[in-house]
Each structure stands twice: as structure tokens, then as C-alpha cells.
Amino acid sequence: MVFITGATGILGRVITLELLKQGKTVIGSKRKSSNLEEVKSSYQYYTRDYELFFDRIQWIDVDFDSVESIRNALADVDEVYHCAAIVSYDPEKEDEVSYFNINATKNILEACKYCKIKKILYVSSSVIFKDNCQSQLIHENSEFIPDYDNTVYALSKLKADKVAAREMENGLPIIIINPGMIIGTGNIKKSSSGFLHFLTNNFYTFSGGTACVDVRDVARTGIKLMEKNKFGERFLIASENKTYKELFIMAGLHAGRRRVPLVLGPFILNIGRIAAIFVSWLFPSLRLLTKQNIRFLTTFPKVSNKKITDELNYTFIPIEKSLAFHLGHLEN
DSSP states (O other): OEEEETTTSTTHHHHHHHHHHTTOOEEEEEOTTOOHHHHHHHHTTTOTTHHHHHTTOEEEEOOTTOHHHHHHHTTTOOEEEEOOOOOOOOGGGHHHHHHHHHHHHHHHHHHHHHHTOSEEEEEOOGGGBOOOSSSOOBOTTSOBOOSSSSOHHHHHHHHHHHHHHHHHHTTOOEEEEEEOEEEOSSOTTSSHHHHHHHHHSSSEEESOEEEEEEHHHHHHHHHHHHHTTOTTOEEEEOSEEEEHHHHHHHHHHHTTOOOOOEEEOHHHHHHHHHHHHHHTTTOGGGGGOOHHHHHHHHOOOOBOOHHHHHHHTOOOOOHHHHHHHHHHHHHO
């Protein structure tokens, strides 16, 4: 039996579906506020038998603040996929993001240890790696960002990753994956889909870029690594490195519009940051223009996928095809 945290999220739902296709029994964690109809609806884009598979999920409300609640959810479970996370770059949500992403990971792994779970996949992020700024690709042994002066999300995932890595070193059967920006369908307000939707539905974009990967690739590679028992290892998961301008143009072509975006660099964004001091009460979204977020939007750390492609002999979905598949669903 398999337990998946964040099973209503952009990635968790697809891992759930892929495991159900293999005939696995899957327990999916959800919140009381989770929109299960939205999850069910999104499955129609991945399979014709979406209702059949959805109805096989055993949903459970779990309190991730309580190790005991998690232990109860893990009864008779052999494998855990920890996908749950809050994705936000809003400084006003720093406490919420940090508390959940770090403490939920601690509690889940503590419960896994107690319940003697045989296999654990922890979904981290590529944002925890430091940009070397020398056109060299980031790999699994690259330096991490410092644990200060970075985005709310990156710092929370860094600290949670360190929790998982420490438990991994202590013998817990964990595999860590670090995906780039995940392109997927559904959960638009609470995942990287929201950022992608923002990038591709405005007249402007940013001067930086990011590693990108289709959600189906993240799910399939994660499952394959679990099947191969690659415990104690870390894998970066990315298809291609793309600038935000390239993503904007590719998305526009899919939508039938040919236009070149206004590209905002550090200078313009820092003017906005200074303006926010005086008019943030009038334009609340300007609070997002922190120094750390501006750096994130205007740099382009490039990720290598050599280790995962060599390990699994895996071919990733090209980002252009990924965008064509998912953007229509995002619009719906």
C-alpha cells in the first residue's frame, strides 16, 4: 500500500494516477478544504478511465502537525511519496510556508521511522541549489544556497531538504528528487502552475529563466527510482532550461498569438520595489518585489539532467510539447 502526501497537488495527483495504473492501492492525503472534483476533472486529460481511477483513491484527512495522526495514516503502508508543500513567494506568508514545509517533513519522516516504512520519496526542489553564475550546469553535488537572503519558498525547501538528507544519512530508506519548475494541469492557485499561468498571460515577462519539467516526467521518474530502490541518492529532474521569454513566446504560439513580451530586468523591478514602500497600500501585489524575489526572477540557473537520464535511460518530454498539452487545460 502506498501513501501520498499532497495527493491533490499538481504532482501528487499524477503520481497517484500512475501508481493506480500499476494496480497499487493508494491512500491520498487531503485537506478538509481540498477540491476533489477539480482533481477528478483534471484526470480526464491524462486518461480515458479517469472516473474509474479516481474512485479507487482512498482519501484521508491528515493533520501534519501531529505525528500520531500521520502514524495512523501509515497503518499497513509500505511506501510513502512526500509531495505536500506550500508554494509561495509572498513575504507575508513566510511563517506559514516555512512552518508547513519544514515541520510537515520532520513529522512525516518521524512517523515513517516509527512505522518502519520500506520506501520513501521526498520531493524537494531545484531552487535550493546556488546559481554558479558561470554558465556551468548545476548537478547533484553542486553547492546549496545559503540559509538566509533568499526567497520564502527556497529557504523553506532548503531546510526541509536538509531534514530529509539527515534522515537519509541516518539510514532511513529515502530518495530525494529536485525537480525544476513543474509544468502540469490543475491546482493553479497553489502550485507552480500559478507562476506559469502568470508568465504566459501578461504582456511582460522577466529577464531570468529556469529549469522546466513536465509533471508526468517527475511522476514517472520518481516511481522508477522507487522501483529501483535508489535509497540514499539525490536526483535533479529537468527536461530543459528555458528563459521566461522563451516560455512566454512558446505559450503564445500555442494560443495563436505572436508577440514579443516586454522583458523586465533588475533595474525596472528595483524601481518597483522602491515604489512599493510608498504605494503598496494601493497596489498590494508590489510587496512581492523583494530583493530576493527580484534576484530569482532575473537570474538563470541551469540544471543538468545527466544523472537521471543515465540512471533510467529516460527521455524527457520537450517543454514545447509540455506547454501545448497543459496550457489549454490551465485556461479551462
